[in-house]
Amino acid sequence: MVFHSFRHTFEDAAQRSDLPGGVIAALGGWDVPGGWGAMDGYGRAKFAVKLAAEVEKIDFEGVRL
Structure with missing residues (x-):
């Protein structure tokens, strides 16, 4: 088992936790649908708060975090 396999497990x-595709992509380090345009650097602090809230929704069966 290698760390890279965790990315697949995470996805x-x-x-399964019904996170939006763009959120999954951003959290997993994949290309975000629509790309990162020049304006996408703005509002990142709010986006980080949104991502943190989405992470709380993920359930790994049999694992207490």
Whole structure:
């Protein structure tokens, strides 16, 4: 088992938790649908708060975090 396999496990858990695709992509380090345009650097602090709230929704079966 390698750390990279955790990314797949994470994506599966995030999808089961009904996170939006763009949120999953941002959290997993994948390309965000629509890309990161020149204006996308603005409002990142609010986006970080949103991502933190979305992470709280992820459930890894059998694992207490």
